[in-house]
Amino acid sequence: VSEWAGVGDVSTLEREGRIVARIGGRAIGVVLAPDGTPRALRNRCPHHGAPLCLGVVQERVAADLVGSYRLTGEPILRCPWHGWEFDLESGRCVEEPSLRVAVYPVKVEDGRIFVRA
Amino acid sequence: MIDCDVHIEIGDPEDVLAYVEPVQRDWFRVQAQRLGLPGYPWAHPDSFFRHDLEYEPGRFPGSTVAEVRRDVLDALGADVGILNSDEAVYLSLMANPYRAAELAGAHNRWLQERWLDEEPRLRGAILCTAQDPVAAAAEIRRAAQDERFVHVLLLGGAERPYGEPRYLPIFEAAAECGLPVAIHSGGEGMGIAAPSGGAGLPTFYIEWHTLGSSGSIMAHLVSLLVNGVFERLPTLKVLLLEGGIAWLPGILWRLDTNWRALRFDTPWLDRKPSEVARDHIKFTTQPLEHTDGHDELLFQMLAAAGAPDILCFASDYPHWDFDDPAFMLDRLPEEWRDGVMHGNAATLYGSRLGLVSA
Numbered sequence: 418v419s420e421w422a423g424v425g426d427v428s429t430l431e432r433e434g435r436i437v438a439r440i441g442g443r444a445i446g447v448v449l450a451p452d453g454t455p456r457a458l459r460n461r462c463p464h465h466g467a468p469l470c471l472g473v474v475q476e477r478v479a480a481d482l483v484g485s486y487r488l489t490g491e492p493i494l495r496c497p498w499h500g501w502e503f504d505l506e507s508g509r510c511v512e513e514p515s516l517r518v519a520v521y522p523v524k525v526e527d528g529r530i531f532v533r534a
Numbered sequence: 535m536i537d538c539d540v541h542i543e544i545g546d547p548e549d550v551l552a553y554v555e556p557v558q559r560d561w562f563r564v565q566a567q568r569l570g571l572p573g574y575p576w577a578h579p580d581s582f583f584r585h586d587l588e589y590e591p592g593r594f595p596g597s598t599v600a601e602v603r604r605d606v607l608d609a610l611g612a613d614v615g616i617l618n619s620d621e622a623v624y625l626s627l628m629a630n631p632y633r634a635a636e637l638a639g640a641h642n643r644w645l646q647e648r649w650l651d652e653e654p655r656l657r658g659a660i661l662c663t664a665q666d667p668v669a670a671a672a673e674i675r676r677a678a679q680d681e682r683f684v685h686v687l688l689l690g691g692a693e694r695p696y697g698e699p700r701y702l703p704i705f706e707a708a709a710e711c712g713l714p715v716a717i718h719s720g721g722e723g724m725g726i727a728a729p730s731g732g733a734g735l736p737t738f739y740i741e742w743h744t745l746g747s748s749g750s751i752m753a754h755l756v757s758l759l760v761n762g763v764f765e766r767l768p769t770l771k772v773l774l775l776e777g778g779i780a781w782l783p784g785i786l787w788r789l790d791t792n793w794r795a796l797r798f799d800t801p802w803l804d805r806k807p808s809e810v811a812r813d814h815i816k817f818t819t820q821p822l823e824h825t826d827g828h829d830e831l832l833f834q835m836l837a838a839a840g841a842p843d844i845l846c847f848a849s850d851y852p853h854w855d856f857d858d859p860a861f862m863l864d865r866l867p868e869e870w871r872d873g874v875m876h877g878n879a880a881t882l883y884g885s886r887l888g889l890v891s892a
Contacts, residue, residue, distance in 0.1 A: 477798075478798040478801045479801050479804075480801040480802040482802065483761065483762035483763075483765055483766055483802045484699070484762075484802070485802075486801060495798075499791075499794070499795050500794070500795030500796065501794050501795065502797070502798070511797070512793065512794040512797055512806075513794060
């Protein structure tokens, strides 16, 4: 079982929007979800290897009718290279569910962010 | 064999004018172009028609039931021929939607009485005013009561791509009547249509015939898919005619790729556009691209786009680039032949073709 590793302060994440750290040789990104919680995932897109955490984080957009738009509340990260969306809960690519990026547990203690990767 | 694209011509404009209300007939008679129908910026440099056909002097080939019976139904062995009026279809590009609507109704009645009543193996296409979709929808609902009309015919040439919401009444009416909508290349850059291609009007007929006719079909296909027309109308089928098909896999791969990146802009598309296309889009064969010996490659690519289930034979009689069904049979992979020559169209048109005793 891997250990919790400190990756930075909540204040840094809130200021920068993302933190990239190396844990056990892997690049791990922490992003701030739209609901204000930190989410950790591997900083490598399974499609082309882009630095995933530099993409746009927002709620997934859906439609009930043609021409309408609504936010689903599900946090997604849109890859900075080709725009593929990844669900921050499951790590699955929304449009290509066969692709998945590793997501990791995160906890916050005394303003510090810890990731177990 | 079902021939999904048989073109007929108006032999004498007075034959159609007999179905126009009397007070309007003179308007159509005095227009610079026949019946006020817009013409091409470039005609075929020799003839739009096959040179081997016998026809009445002073008329175009394909102007009489006797010719279609002889040249298509009997000569090619077609069990059913679907008549897509060649010249009159350009009424959807007339500047005047009111005259166009009168002509559409007259044409459809002319087709019923002068063609469909004469030969039980013929089926008709409903012409309508794309420039006035509400009037078009009314005409579709009226004409569709005659089971011998098997699809609604729209032109590749258009003011905007057909996925635009303004055109919805046409697709709603067709879906409600259980009719596919057929979009046939032609008319790009004519009348009120947008110029063909994205680089302005081409110079030569050969450019139009290469690009204009396929580009409009691609544009309508992509527009219908991304505007969610098939999400709105889950029973709707669309048949794309004479725009080629070798480009289909490439366009769908490109569209799927862009959908993955841009889905949030069209979030009503909750599955790959290529999957929607497979469920709702059919293509006719003519002109199936000649491949300089690479047919195997072509059919492999087309198979990836679902072609064995979506391709329907069309001869394009009486035009110069006509495809003979025997030649097509030789080219098609053996396991595609039944579907392409008969089964796919039979499924698409259902009972409206079933009236024919083959």
